[in-house]
Amino acid sequence: MTMTKTAKLSYDEAVAALNSLQTNAAQLQKVRKERQKNVHLNLPQTTKYLERSGMTLEDLDKMKIIHVSGTKGKGSTCAFCESILRHSGLKTGFYSSPHLVSVTERIRINGEPIDQDKFTSYFWSVYDKVCKGREDDDRPPYFKLLTILAFNIFWKEGVDVAIMEVG
Numbered sequence: 001m002t003m004t005k006t007a008k009l010s011y012d013e014a015v016a017a018l019n020s021l022q023t024n025a026a027q028l029q030k031v032r033k034e035r036q037k038n039v040h041l042n043l044p045q046t047t048k049y050l051e052r053s054g055m056t057l058e059d060l061d062k063m064k065i066i067h068v069s070g071t072k073g074k075g076s077t078c079a080f081c082e083s084i085l086r087h088s089g090l091k092t093g094f095y096s097s098p099h100l101v102s103v104t105e106r107i108r109i110n111g112e113p114i115d116q117d118k119f120t121s122y123f124w125s126v127y128d129k130v131c132k133g134r135e136d137d138d139r140p141p142y143f144k145l146l147t148i149l150a151f152n153i154f155w156k157e158g159v160d161v162a163i164m165e166v167g
Contacts, residue, residue, distance in 0.1 A: 011116040014123040015103060021131070021142040046148070049140045053126045053148050055155060063154065064161045071167075078165045085161055086111055093154035093162035095147070107150050109157055122153050 047057060066081055068074050075096055082094045092110055099105040104113045114122075126149050131139045140148065147164075154162040 009120070009124060011120040014120045014127070017127055017131075018103065018123065018142065018145065021139060021145055045140070046144060049130050049144065050148050050151065052130045053152055054129055055148075055152060059155055060151060063151070063159075066161060066163045068163065068165050069167045074165045074167065078163045082108070082111065082163045085163075090160040091158065093150070093157065093159035094165075095150040095154075095162065096165040097143070097146075103146070106146060107153055109153075109159065114153065118153075122156070123149060126152050 050057070050060065066078075068078050068081070078094060078096055082092050086092045092108075094108040094111070095106060096108075097106055102113070102116075104116060104119045107114045107119070126145070130145065130148065139145075150162075150164070
């Protein structure tokens with residue numbers, strides 16, 4: 001992995017930059033009102049940020065992904081799937097939310113949260129390409145950046161299968 005100047009910043013600085021993408025209360029209220037009107041933009045915007053991060057849709061399509069959504073039991077279902085696949089000898093990636101203590105809990109490799117140094121390095125690599133020097137309206141929100149970060153990490157770490165919890 002190539003280290004940029006920004007990639008040498010600390011884990012705490014990475015978390016502060018990530019937290020700056022969280023939506024404030026006034027903006028959140030506006031987004032909720034306009035959500036349905038702009039729902040058709042979700043995929044094109046996510047694709048734009050994914051490609052800006054250095055991944056293509058073809059790279060994403062090559063990954064084996066189990067996508068779990070619904071209203072109840074997503075976390076348990078993901079944990080069971082990940083454990084079964086890992087114990088079957090596969091290298092697993094697991095993306096979930098929310099985290100309890102550290103954002104690194106959201107992205108796991110082989111059942112273990114990604115360590116802070118790896119998180120920091122991957123974070124700055126993606127953040128610099130996707131957000132650095134961009135206006136606020138041309139930067140993904142918190143959850144979307146984390147999702148793109150997880151895809152990048154799983155792709156670069158060469159996981160056999162990624163389990164992605166959403167919703």
